[in-house]
Amino acid sequence: MTTIETVGIIGAGTMGNGIAQACASSGLRVVMVDINEAAVQKGVATIAGSLDRLIKKEKITTADKDATLARIQGSTHYDDLKAAQLVIEAATENLELKIKILRQLDGLLPAETLIATNTSSISITQLAAVTSRADRFIGMHFFNPVPMMALVEIIRGLQTSDTTHDAVRNMALALGKTPITVKNAPGFVVNRILVPMINEAFFVLAEGLATPEDIDAGMKLGCNHPIGPLALADMIGLDVCLAVMNVYFAEFNDSKYRPCPLLKEMVAAGFLGRKSGRGVYAY
Numbered sequence: 001m002t003t004i005e006t007v008g009i010i011g012a013g014t015m016g017n018g019i020a021q022a023c024a025s026s027g028l029r030v031v032m033v034d035i036n037e038a039a040v041q042k043g044v045a046t047i048a049g050s051l052d053r054l055i056k057k058e059k060i061t062t063a064d065k066d067a068t069l070a071r072i073q074g075s076t077h078y079d080d081l082k083a084a085q086l087v088i089e090a091a092t093e094n095l096e097l098k099i100k101i102l103r104q105l106d107g108l109l110p111a112e113t114l115i116a117t118n119t120s121s122i123s124i125t126q127l128a129a130v131t132s133r134a135d136r137f138i139g140m141h142f143f144n145p146v147p148m149m150a151l152v153e154i155i156r157g158l159q160t161s162d163t164t165h166d167a168v169r170n171m172a173l174a175l176g177k178t179p180i181t182v183k184n185a186p187g188f189v190v191n192r193i194l195v196p197m198i199n200e201a202f203f204v205l206a207e208g209l210a211t212p213e214d215i216d217a218g219m220k221l222g223c224n225h226p227i228g229p230l231a232l233a234d235m236i237g238l239d240v241c242l243a244v245m246n247v248y249f250a251e252f253n254d255s256k257y258r259p260c261p262l263l264k265e266m267v268a269a270g271f272l273g274r275k276s277g278r279g280v281y282a283y
């Protein structure tokens with residue numbers, strides 16, 4: 001089975017730099033590639049800032065920080081990824097862009113190199129099919145912020161081989177994460193359950209069954225959720241929640257995924273949550 005010692009990462013944004021930090025902190029070498037030097041440097045600076053916060057909390061030492069950063073090579077050249085046994089694609093969520101990147105990687109990387117994608121919403125089976133190594137292609141869905149969140153959903157496309165699955169699962173365990181194995185389907189496991197729950201909270205609100213504060217208190221105190229569904233919707237972005245429901249509605253052809261009309265109204269009004277200063281709550 002492939003032993004992963006060097007990980008390539010496409011994208012130095014929120015998820016890419018988080019994955020890079022998690023890998024390098026666990027002793028793996030990392031090559032993190034973005035489209036320009038500014039994006040790469042921003043990613044590296046974010047990692048340095050995150051490690052500084054861990055030093056302040058006395059979770060790591062300054063020597064740990066230096067060693068972690070020394071294992072990360074920032075680059076704007078895809079050629080530098082040839083040293084990796086696994087390349088994780090964490091670029092912007094856009095189907096055409098991901099297809100372009102995956103074709104480029106597939107043409108460049110040695111045949112045995114595994115490729116994973118961190119996509120939240122695109123079919124792993126579909127992305128695997130654009131490469132000539134569909135059996136060596138898999139989904140690795142990390143959660144934000146990566147260094148803090150324990151879960152990785154490992155998503156098997158229809159074509160993914162057992163050896164690819166096992167290598168990637170072992171690597172996730174080596175990062176100190178808890179992997180769960182999921183078959184490819186829209187939303188995988190976590191978002192498939194989470195986003196319809198948030199959508200239902202909007203129906204409950206729209207029906208006037210309770211105030212937003214009471215709906216959130218109900219789910220926090222009754223289900224031990226750390227945050228209520230409406231406050232969570234404001235954090236995620238109401239537009240993102242609506243887009244996800246629209247994908248489920250279209251993909252499953254099932255009316256149980258009907259987006260709540262109130263959610264649609266609020267998005268149309270520009271009440272997108274924290275990022276727009278107003279969602280269910282005012283900020």
Ligand SMILES: NC(=O)c1ccc[n+]([C@@H]2O[C@H](COP(=O)([O-])OP(=O)(O)OC[C@H]3O[C@@H](n4cnc5c(N)ncnc54)[C@H](O)[C@@H]3O)[C@@H](O)[C@H]2O)c1
Nearest residue numbers: 011012013014015016034035090091092093118119120144
């Ligand atoms: N943000 C989250 O909470 C979250 C959680 C799980 C999964 N994801 C998924 O992770 C992926 C990345 O999301 P993000 O939030 O980090 O986005 P982001 O916008 O923060 O970062 C994306 C990065 O990709 C870079 N990029 C674009 N085209 C590129 C190319 N051709 N080559 C190399 N780099 C390129 C961009 O310059 C940018 O730095 C998406 O597929 C998203 O769905 C995001």
